Amino acid sequence: MEKHEFKSRIYSELAALTKAMSNPFRLQIIDLLAQGSRTVEEIADQLSISIANTSQHLQVLKGASLVAVYKQGHYAHYRLASDEVLASWHGLRDLGINRMAEIDRTLREFREERESFDSVSINELLDKIQQDNVLIVDVRPEKEFNAGHISGARSIPIDQLAQHLADWPQGKETIVYCRGPFCVFADEAVQMLSQKGIPVRRLEEGFPEWKIRHLPISI
Structure with missing residues (x-):
């Protein structure tokens, strides 16, 4: 040849x-x-x-x-x-976020409208878990939660979130997460919780990014 x-x-x-x-x-x-x-x-x-x-x-x-x-x-x-x-998709996605101005602009506009621009990274979440001062909420559909989720996370699908606002746990910051950076469930959850005065931020990444780093998960 x-x-x-x-x-x-x-x-x-x-x-x-x-x-x-x-x-x-x-x-x-x-x-x-x-x-x-x-x-x-x-x-x-x-x-x-x-x-x-x-x-x-x-x-x-x-x-x-x-x-x-x-x-x-x-x-x-x-x-x-x-x-x-999965790793290839994440690489392409992150390349787009870092190199394509329109993707970054769209993300910013969408999250600013929903007051969800302030996010935390996986490393920041790990620090908060060590300090035991965070409530982690998975807002994906229950089927996805049952297939695998961040250890210690509580499942409240986005379409059920409004039912839990009145008795939301106090004293800890809430971190919500969903499928990844482009998943809007977490942004919608931040908007709903913020409007009720509940301290909340979204995880910048999602469950797949957590799992691929071999961090603690539950099934």
């Missing part, structure tokens, strides 16, 4: 891999599957697109070995093929 053919093959395959990710819906699917496996129907519902379109996107991702599929009962469940896929 000539060296130019060698390079051509390698870079063509890498180009095919990046092409599989070069769609906003497919990136959302990867971000969603970082929380746990999903059926086609569940993914379609989360993305508000048709099952047919969802299936097409999943086939592209599967063809690039980015997702894997397994059968459970009568349903096919999709998951990320490996932690490398």
Whole structure:
């Protein structure tokens, strides 16, 4: 094999891999599957697109070995093929935040509108846990919480949060988290709690970032 053919093959395959990710819906699917496996129907519902379109996107991702599929009962469940896929998505996402001014601007505008711009990092949260002066609240859907969550976190899905405001625990700062930097559940939770005078900030990252660092989780 000539060296130019060698390079051509390698870079063509890498180009095919990046092409599989070069769609906003497919990136959302990867971000969603970082929380746990999903059926086609569940993914379609989360993305508000048709099952047919969802299936097409999943086939592209599967063809690039980015997702894997397994059968459970009568349903096919999709998951990320490996932690490398998750790490690659995080790398692309962080590159976008750091290098694409429009992404940073959009994040700032969205969070400023919801008074959720002040966030804490995972390292800051670890310090607070050591000091035992923080209430950690997971506002993702209960299914995602049950699949894995930050140890010690309390599950209050965003659609149930309003029911708990009247008897919210006092004396500790609340840190809410959800799926990651682009997940709006945490921003909505910060807005709701702040309006009730409850000290609260969001975790800048989400559960997948916590898990990939091999920090304590519970299932």
